[in-house]
Amino acid sequence: MSQKIITSDTPSDDLPDLSSHTLSVFVNNTPGVLMRITQVFARRGFNIDSLVVSEGRDDRFSRMTIGITGSSNGLEQIIKQVSKLIDVIHCVQHYADDSIVKELLLVKMVVADTESRTAALQVIDHFSGKTVDLTPTSMIAMLSGETAKLDAATRMFSDFEIIETVRTGKVVMARGDSST
Numbered sequence: 319m320s321q322k323i324i325t326s327d328t329p330s331d332d333l334p335d336l337s338s339h340t341l342s343v344f345v346n347n348t349p350g351v352l353m354r355i356t357q358v359f360a361r362r363g364f365n366i367d368s369l370v371v372s373e374g375r376d377d378r379f380s381r382m383t384i385g386i387t388g389s390s391n392g393l394e395q396i397i398k399q400v401s402k403l404i405d406v407i408h409c410v411q412h413y414a415d416d417s418i419v420k421e422l423l424l425v426k427m428v429v430a431d432t433e434s435r436t437a438a439l440q441v442i443d444h445f446s447g448k449t450v451d452l453t454p455t456s457m458i459a460m461l462s463g464e465t466a467k468l469d470a471a472t473r474m475f476s477d478f479e480i481i482e483t484v485r486t487g488k489v490v491m492a493r494g495d496s497s498t
Contacts (some may be wrong), residue, residue, distance in 0.1 A: 336388060339385075340411070341412070342412060344379060344382075344406075368421075417492050420463060421464070423459075423471065423484075423485045427457055427459070427480050438459070
């Protein structure tokens with residue numbers, strides 16, 4: 319039995335369908351839940367691109383928003399497997415047209431002179447961001463929005479001397495009356 323090996327020079331029509339997906343998993347807030355869920359993705363060959371976990375209004379429950387990359391073919395099976403796990407209440411896939419998806423980006427940069435500070439403030443303003451810390455030599459900008467917006471802002475900030483960046487994963491909420 320021959321096995322197909324995919325390399326960087328393999329024609330793109332032969333590459334598997336690797337697309338981004340956003341899942342919301344509502345769970346009991348107990349130790350070990352995250353580990354059991356991530357193992358399902360690893361066994362199926364999905365990469366977790368972003369993971370946000372927080373308690374809900376009721377501290378007995380948590381919501382996980384998981385951004386993953388992988389083949390659409392196995393996604394339905396993963397959702398079923400995750401839904402069957404102990405402590406998982408439900409697992410739902412969200413699409414761009416049925417949900418609001420946002421991320422947060424913090425960027426700390428060197429702004430030692432007036433010219434670089436002004437240029438950085440213009441980029442921050444363009445992307446509707448805020449300055450959350452300012453010293454004579456550095457600045458921290460906070461931006462929120464969709465992934466593409468933050469990717470574009472990150473490219474614009476690369477013109478500055480970046481000290482560090484911190485980026486949350488995706489957070490998602492279903493539109494209208496649908497539950498997340």
